[in-house]
Amino acid sequence: MKRQVRCTICNEIFEEGVEKCPVCGMGSEYFVPVEVKETVFQNNTDKTYLVLGGGVAAVSAAEEIRKRDLTGTILMVSDEPVVPYNRPMLTKMMLESCDPAAIAIHPDSWYEEHNVIALLSKRVESIDVEEKKVWLADGSWLKYDTCVYALGAECFVPDYEGKELDGVMTIRKTKDVQKIRELLPDVKKAAVIGAGVLGLEAAWELKKAGCDTALIGHSNQIMGKQLDRDGSDFMKRVIKNAGIGLYLGKKIDGLAGDGAKVIGVRLEDGSVVEADLVIISTGVRPNLGPAKAAGLSVSRAIVVDAQMRSSVEDIFACGDCAEFEGVNYSIWPEAAAQGKVAGANAAGEPLVYENEAYGVSFSGMNSELFSIGDLGKDPDKEYRVVTSQNQEWGWYKKYWYVNDSIVGAILIGDVRDAAVVMEAVSRR
Numbered sequence: 001m002k003r004q005v006r007c008t009i010c011n012e013i014f015e016e017g018v019e020k021c022p023v024c025g026m027g028s029e030y031f032v033p034v035e036v037k038e039t040v041f042q043n044n045t046d047k048t049y050l051v052l053g054g055g056v057a058a059v060s061a062a063e064e065i066r067k068r069d070l071t072g073t074i075l076m077v078s079d080e081p082v083v084p085y086n087r088p089m090l091t092k093m094m095l096e097s098c099d100p101a102a103i104a105i106h107p108d109s110w111y112e113e114h115n116v117i118a119l120l121s122k123r124v125e126s127i128d129v130e131e132k133k134v135w136l137a138d139g140s141w142l143k144y145d146t147c148v149y150a151l152g153a154e155c156f157v158p159d160y161e162g163k164e165l166d167g168v169m170t171i172r173k174t175k176d177v178q179k180i181r182e183l184l185p186d187v188k189k190a191a192v193i194g195a196g197v198l199g200l201e202a203a204w205e206l207k208k209a210g211c212d213t214a215l216i217g218h219s220n221q222i223m224g225k226q227l228d229r230d231g232s233d234f235m236k237r238v239i240k241n242a243g244i245g246l247y248l249g250k251k252i253d254g255l256a257g258d259g260a261k262v263i264g265v266r267l268e269d270g271s272v273v274e275a276d277l278v279i280i281s282t283g284v285r286p287n288l289g290p291a292k293a294a295g296l297s298v299s300r301a302i303v304v305d306a307q308m309r310s311s312v313e314d315i316f317a318c319g320d321c322a323e324f325e326g327v328n329y330s331i332w333p334e335a336a337a338q339g340k341v342a343g344a345n346a347a348g349e350p351l352v353y354e355n356e357a358y359g360v361s362f363s364g365m366n367s368e369l370f371s372i373g374d375l376g377k378d379p380d381k382e383y384r385v386v387t388s389q390n391q392e393w394g395w396y397k398k399y400w401y402v403n404d405s406i407v408g409a410i411l412i413g414d415v416r417d418a419a420v421v422m423e424a425v426s427r428r
């Protein structure tokens, strides 16, 4: 049997020998060997488990339920027309064919083999917690014994004037990428609003597609969450060297159009960054509508305990729509791990979730970047910082230590140590 490895970026586990991670596309320098322990817990029932959502949190929950309950009914409801897929691959599919089957987490046959009934293109409208029923937008309803709420998040779009113009896009679903691919042949100039990691990814793919590309950010910093000021300055040079126009510290006044189509991004100083495609990448907001209406306790997202239990009996929540210990990171490894814990608990095995340090990586602009952990931003801690950089060779490295334990790091240009750093930060 082949040994298994774990991608330290997205936590996905797969057989050794694969060149690129199927979830996030990162290379083998990010892989570490793992031993996977399978559960022996069994609790076969005639219960109905209703899993709401069609992302990684939902499918992870369904997988874990089925491992423990071989006879219960598992229904998974998603408003997307396709079974769950590796969402982080979406931007990278802009230039390749955006065939959802090519990035599916499991092929259609998996659902049949595991008796997981995927109800697709069905929208969850509301939850009746007294009757234990979920109402769908088509007027039908489904009964449940145990419900897992995994409705994830949507892109947040600020209320820009002109945001409804043709050519203004976000990237969250396969349909978004399919639409962008349709538009691309006519796009000469493109702009991305948002200088976070997903904004950088989108800008690089547009540049590779041959578009004259601009990256516009509200803050003066690139990837404000994952870089310090020096790292951000280093990245600005990397981006400019890649031939992408940078407009940082810019407030956006609105999107300019010709009546139907977008023609540019209007900045507060009155100038216009011309663009016939604008991708907005300004963060996400959890899908909380049905949860709030049903009375689940909600803060920034649905409040869950370590077993992913919501405040309402028999309803678990996980992934981008859940908040554990005040944190809702909205990242893939967290959604997958929470889905697993929710599924195990829904089936009766009391597993607990622990917040872990996950890294963020970016590969593009003729460079690579990895960032993890505490980057010295806590005023109550005394950090020791070790930095080295070489402008000529294009690398920048910075490590933060507290009491001689590594707590965070940024690597740009040379990320060969990423897996080792990731393990060290996780283990403190």
Ligand SMILES: Cc1cc2nc3c(=O)[nH]c(=O)nc-3n(C[C@H](O)[C@H](O)[C@H](O)COP(=O)(O)OP(=O)(O)OC[C@H]3O[C@@H](n4cnc5c(N)ncnc54)[C@H](O)[C@@H]3O)c2cc1C
Binding pocket: 010, 024, 052, 053, 054, 055, 056, 057, 058, 077, 078, 079, 080, 087, 088, 089, 090, 091, 122, 123, 124, 125, 150, 151, 152, 153, 154, 171, 172, 173, 198, 287, 318, 319, 320, 321, 330, 331, 332, 333, 335
């Ligand atoms: C382009 C892109 C790149 C990314 N790259 C990375 C990365 O490199 N690393 C990383 O860690 N994370 C990345 N992420 C974030 C990561 O994909 C998410 O954190 C993860 O997918 C969350 O999974 P989830 O199952 O909680 O929610 P989602 O993936 O949002 O899934 C929720 C599902 O529920 C469905 N749904 C929503 N509302 C309803 C309703 N009312 N009725 C029925 N169905 C509904 C949605 O259509 C969707 O199918 C990226 C995201 C995007 C969009």
